Amino acid sequence: MKITDIETFIVDAGWRPWIFVKVQTDEGITGYGECSDGRSPQGVTGAIEDLKPLLVDQDPRAYEMRFWDMLRGTRQSPGGIAAKAIAGIECALVDIKAKALGISVVELFGGPMRDQVRVYWSHCGTSRAMHSDVIGIPPIRTMEDITELGHEVVDRGFTALKTNIVIPGDPPSVHFHGFGGSFGTTDQVVTIDLLRNIEKLMCAFQEAVGPNVDLCLDLNFNFKTEGCLRIAKMLEPLDLLWLEIDMYDPEALLQIKESTTTRICSGENLFYMRDFIPYFELHAADVMMIDVPWNGFSQSKKIGDLAEVYQINIAPHNYYSHLATYISASLCAVLPNIRIMEIDIDDVPWKDDLVTDLPEIVNGYMTTPTKPGWGTELNEEAIGNHLWENRSANW
Secondary structure: OOEEEEEEEEEEOOOOEEEEEEEEEOOOOEEEEEOOOOOOHHHHHHHHHHHHHHHOOOOOOOHHHHHHHHHHHOOOOOOHHHHHHHHHHHHHHHHHHHHHHOOEHHHHOOOOOOOEEEEEEEOOOHHHHHHHHHHOOOOOOOHHHHHHHHHHHHHOOOOEEEEOOEEOOOOOEEOOHHHOOOOOOOOOOOOHHHHHHHHHHHHHHHHHHOOOOEEEEEOOOOOOHHHHHHHHHHOHHHOOOEEEOOOOOHHHHHHHHHOOOOOEEEOOOOOHHHHHHHHHHHOOOOEEEEOHHHHOHHHHHHHHHHHHHOOOEEEEOOOOOHHHHHHHHHHHHHOOOEOOEEEEOOOOOOHHHHEOOOOOEEOOEEEOOOOOEOOOOEOHHHHHOOEOOOOOOOO
16 A cells, blocks of 8 residues: 555634645545644644655555654654644544554553543633624623533533633623733733632632532633642632643643642643653643644553553543544543543534534543544545635634
């Protein structure tokens, strides 16, 4: 079997693009991968185009060798866009290998360790605050709207949710200074007003969902160590499932973790075992995230197995399409140290149209994929109707 062509699709997902990879073979088996990057879609697809000469006419089933071909081809630019491009292709190659054998990726990697995985409603309130017009749901204007959303989470059977720093209002907003902003927003400090808003937000959610639903708050890259410390201490009475912090200094993250009883989660921005090892060795977080569409499936499996050695649970970072959800759920099925899996519930109305099979979620748990490959295929006709067409991301 040989690779004959590699295509990419940048798909309109409302306020951000999704990036899909299609790998075709001379035996008629097609593999699909995802490597969505909301801020650099042209960079990722451009890197994939640059990698094609290393792959065309090669055997896709030898996905480990193909990974090393791509890694060596980008060795002077490790991580980032190059890693995401490699990951999207590698996921498609793994899909081909499993399909060629007539089995699921879960079976390819040793068979299921669980028949379902617990999921949490991610960006709960965030998407409604920022993109209610696209989703078709009223915006978050008051804390009473947060309360109603909390009731909805419970009514729909979820046992955990994650939000960002949502600021209700007319219009509402979300604090995302770690990703952009005007003059004076680079300092990554937390103000008294912001602290009060965070406290009101999380208390409103907790009161609405009750004691049997876990809460997570994602701080992203918004604050330096001091700000994260203050927020973590303030939220201790709420006993969060975790406070999520993106930070490139494992010792600073450890300082936060050791200063508070609030559990800490991190790692979505890291690549390959080499990046994760310093965090594992320090036990810098209670839970570590792995982004499968940015690391690739086989490399994510290795990271997860290494986390088990350090007695650390992992949680896939998954704020993408249904294809990525199937990919992440497949990882959860083959690792012994899973905490919970992320999934976005509020999304663009055409999200379901882009794939042939939808995730089965019952009472807050997603069923492990069992069909050949990832368990779902891309609907290329629907994708053709929703191309990004060089729009600018604003997530």
